[in-house]
Amino acid sequence: MVDSSIMGTVSPKCLRRFVQIAGRCVHIVPKQRPAMTEVVALLQALLELQEKSKDFAQSSGIMSFPWKMHKYFASNSDQSGTSSPKSVENNMNQQELMTRDLKMFTYNELNLATKNFGKAAFFGEGSCGKVYRGWVDNFTYSPSVSITKLPVAIKKLDRYKVFDLEMLNGVRHPNLVKLIGYCLESGCLYVVHEFMRRGTFEDLLQRGAVAGLPLLKKVKIVVGIARAIDFLQKTWPGVGQSWLGRHMILLDEDFTTKLSDYDVGYMVNGHHRCAYLDTDKVQLVLQCDPSGYEVIFIEVVTGERLYNLHRVKRIDGFFTQSGKESLSHIARLCLEMCNDDDSELKMLTILKEHDKLIQRSKKLVA
Incomplete structure (x- = not known):
């Protein structure tokens, strides 16, 4: 009614x-x-x-309802109408976390989605905290115990310095892992992301799974990574000097590739942590910039895990000595054209011309 x-x-x-x-x-x-x-x-x-629907209503000749929230609702009082330092702090934190685009989960909902954060749901632990896998409804994001529903990654952050959702919503992109929602409970911040079923690029590379992929899928991966890096550099100042870890590159079932953890790292540290380069230029420390992308590009195309710059130069030299463009050069081209409508087709055409050399480069002595 x-x-x-x-x-x-x-x-x-x-x-x-x-x-x-x-x-x-x-x-x-x-x-x-x-x-x-x-x-x-x-x-x-x-x-x-x-408010977004108001324009439509007015254009249809319908008087829009004058929605306005009274300041009372944003007060720092608890449900009993009394105030305390703890309730003030909690409500201020809740107000800070308000957003129209994310779901605010309750702790009970996350508890249900992960089956009490049990061992079966535990997925791993990183520098930012523990990660659990849970299940939610595909449309409402309500918790579910059925594994046929939508899997999500739930990260428990024991500490965080900033949670600027206004900014985080401004860095949404098809090739960045989607932030679905959050929960604040007893000083801990839980962030809920989409779950990428194929896992990390690092794991696939170590298992040798990348080497056996068809060229078409490899192209999809490198173009996806390029688009994410290009977007981050243009929209998030400081990200270019941050770490580009292979474990931060995730793949979905259809090999859609997305970068992760840039939002979580920012929440925990209050800034993007710089990747300090090796002054001897021997160890590969990858940054989220063209130089780091070139290395990842070569690893995807060849299926080889690269441990030092000497190996990168060896592979590039093999291609140039064979009268072809180096893979590092092709990587830079991919970054330049990644947002073109036909970027995958262009890159597939270029790499097909290099395919025989790519296969032979795998046999190069380190």
């Missing part, structure tokens, strides 16, 4: 979500009801979404 006085003034999408929020607030199980701070964030998100 909808009040006839507001009929037609609320977009169907927003109206449906308002009803969903109301339903959660009167859930038969009290523990499943959202906290007031979550309700505030969800309503704020919907109000902003409704």
Whole structure:
């Protein structure tokens, strides 16, 4: 049922979500009801979404509903109406994390999605914290215990310096791992990303799986990485000097390639950590820039893990001595053309001309 006085003034999408929020607030199980701070964030998100629909309503001759959230909802009081230093801090953190594009998960939802953060859900641990795999509904992102649903990666950050969602939403790209949502619980920040089923480029490379890929799939991988690097350099100052780890390159089932952890690293450190280059120019320390991309490009094309610059120069020299362009040069071309509509076709054409040499380069003595 909808009040006839507001009929037609609320977009169907927003109206449906308002009803969903109301339903959660009167859930038969009290523990499943959202906290007031979550309700505030969800309503704020919907109000902003409704603002986007206002132009459509006006162009259709419909008077838009004058949505406005009173300052009361953004106050630092807890649900009992009293204030305390802890409640003020928690509510300030919740206000900081508000966004219209991300889902605010409750801890209970993540607990359900990961089956109590059990051993079966534990996926690994990095410098930023532990990673778990969970399952959510494909459309609503509600937690699910069924492995037929959408898998997600849940990272528990025991510490973080900044969580600027306004900025993070500005660095969304098809070749960056998607940030789906977050949860703040007892001082810990949980961030939820899409799960990339084929894992990391580093693991595939070490297992020899990259070497056996068809050239078409290799082209898809290198173009995807190029697009991500190009986008990051243009939109996120300082990322060019940061680390380009092979474990940060993830692949999905169809070999769509995405870079990860640049958002998490920024949250934890408050800035992009620089990759300090080896002054002797022997060890390969890869940066998220053209020089780092050239190495990754050669590794994808040849399927060989490169451990030092001498090997890179050896492979490039083999191609130039054979009258062809070096793979480093082709990598730079790929970066330049990666955003063209036919970039994959162009790169496939170029690499086909080098395919025989690529196969022979694998037999070069280190």
